[in-house]
Amino acid sequence: MKNPTDRRTFLGAAATAGAFFAGRATRAGEAGKPALLGGEPVRRASFPGWPRTDARDENNLLEVLRSGRWFRGGGDKVNQFETAFAELTGAKHCVAVANGTSALTTTLSAIGVGPGDEVIVPPYTFIATVNAVMLQYALPVFVDVDPETFQIDHAKIEAAVTDRTTAVVPVHLGGSPANLDAILETASKRKLSVVEDACQAHLAEWRGRKVGTLGTAGCFSFQVSKNLSSGEGGAILTNDGDLAERCYAFQNNNRGRAVDSYNFRYVGGRATNLRLTEFQGALLLAQLTRFEQQSATREQNAAHLTSLLREIPGIAPAKMHEGVTRNAYHLYMFRYHPDAFASLPRARFLEALKAEGIPASGGYSPLNRESFLQAALDSKGFRRVFPKEVLDGYRDRSQCPANDRLCEEAVWFTQNMLLGTRGDMEQIAAAVRKIQAHGAELAKA
Numbered sequence: 001m002k003n004p005t006d007r008r009t010f011l012g013a014a015a016t017a018g019a020f021f022a023g024r025a026t027r028a029g030e031a032g033k034p035a036l037l038g039g040e041p042v043r044r045a046s047f048p049g050w051p052r053t054d055a056r057d058e059n060n061l062l063e064v065l066r067s068g069r070w071f072r073g074g075g076d077k078v079n080q081f082e083t084a085f086a087e088l089t090g091a092k093h094c095v096a097v098a099n100g101t102s103a104l105t106t107t108l109s110a111i112g113v114g115p116g117d118e119v120i121v122p123p124y125t126f127i128a129t130v131n132a133v134m135l136q137y138a139l140p141v142f143v144d145v146d147p148e149t150f151q152i153d154h155a156k157i158e159a160a161v162t163d164r165t166t167a168v169v170p171v172h173l174g175g176s177p178a179n180l181d182a183i184l185e186t187a188s189k190r191k192l193s194v195v196e197d198a199c200q201a202h203l204a205e206w207r208g209r210k211v212g213t214l215g216t217a218g219c220f221s222f223q224v225s226k227n228l229s230s231g232e233g234g235a236i237l238t239n240d241g242d243l244a245e246r247c248y249a250f251q252n253n254n255r256g257r258a259v260d261s262y263n264f265r266y267v268g269g270r271a272t273n274l275r276l277t278e279f280q281g282a283l284l285l286a287q288l289t290r291f292e293q294q295s296a297t298r299e300q301n302a303a304h305l306t307s308l309l310r311e312i313p314g315i316a317p318a319k320m321h322e323g324v325t326r327n328a329y330h331l332y333m334f335r336y337h338p339d340a341f342a343s344l345p346r347a348r349f350l351e352a353l354k355a356e357g358i359p360a361s362g363g364y365s366p367l368n369r370e371s372f373l374q375a376a377l378d379s380k381g382f383r384r385v386f387p388k389e390v391l392d393g394y395r396d397r398s399q400c401p402a403n404d405r406l407c408e409e410a411v412w413f414t415q416n417m418l419l420g421t422r423g424d425m426e427q428i429a430a431a432v433r434k435i436q437a438h439g440a441e442l443a444k445a
Helices: 007-031 055-067 077-089 100-110 127-134 180-190 241-250 278-309 346-355 371-377 380-385 388-392 401-409 415-419 422-437 439-444
Strands: 093-097 118-121 139-142 165-168 193-197 217-221 234-238 315-317 324-326 331-336 410-414
Touching: 055 278, 077 093, 077 234, 077 278, 093 100, 093 241, 100 127, 100 193, 100 217, 100 234, 100 241, 118 127, 127 139, 127 371, 165 180, 180 193, 234 241, 278 315, 278 331, 278 415, 278 422, 331 401, 331 415, 346 410, 346 422, 346 439, 371 380, 380 388, 401 410, 410 415, 422 439
Parallel strands: 118 139, 118 165, 165 193, 193 217
Antiparallel strands: 093 234, 217 234, 315 331, 331 410
């Protein structure tokens, strides 16, 4: 008598059959004419939207609205979020602020970066990293990137240090940590502060520790596109209690935490108002309830997508440093090499991807070459602070050839695309293969 088929065997067989027919359908789709040339697109459905909300977000906002306690000084939502975020990341202290730029500005001010100083930054980052430095009338010194990881090239940092250098701001770009072992070693040797720009790296880990907790301080953004969002918002993590108090005072008009109405003592030096509101604190508390699950989904889908794209000549998914134990995948990044696509230009490749139903971006342009830098250096303030020879030699110091190449090769997918299914990842890969198969036609059209 034959053994009856058990449930596990049946489901395994069904899955195998489904994968076979899905594979045949995918390959058939790849063989068709590119959508950009009038063919049927690989995908018609939208990717998951962002931000995501449910009843918890609405209830938290209504609670604050009805309480009349909209300011963090009279409410408890921001305080609750600071406690929760510190516990989640393993940091001793958290200070919530108005946005990620505010987190960087507050931290640099609190550690004493000021006029005449230099701060090491990567050229492959959002402008906020550099703006925060220049607001201190300090000079951003660009250190080239490692194109394979998209991160700052840690091996080139020490050569950029001068007697003016006070801090290094490594950016965990796209959610993948920079090489913190090497950066922290160099910083310790040269007595520099390390301000981790983790604005895109919520829950990312370096050797099992959350980023933002290994350096002097870590800065986060909760802008609407970020993996943890309140529309706008930011936070600073640190294990230094004195630094946490200076950060709090800076973003609170020089008032410390323990104040009573207008009977308070001013602390610190320069300061401003960069406070987070109770509404944003309430949103963040609700968003935290889904945060870990969403992060795990991104990781799983990114791993599957990498396994698919790695098999396509001319596509090089961003590598991670050996110490990365978790990638936050705010961005899924890879390099595109047109030689493997019949010399199809990247701009045309991106256009073809979009036509196939796969939205993508070419990422950043070379920040170190932007005109705003020279405009700032020509300003009266910078000319008064820095010697002429320092400013005149700035352009030569700011050459980053590896970054120039990366900016011509990079392709990004946004984090919400990784919240879909494995099938979505397979459609992305199918679209890339389809474009490659028709690269010559697309290049001529």
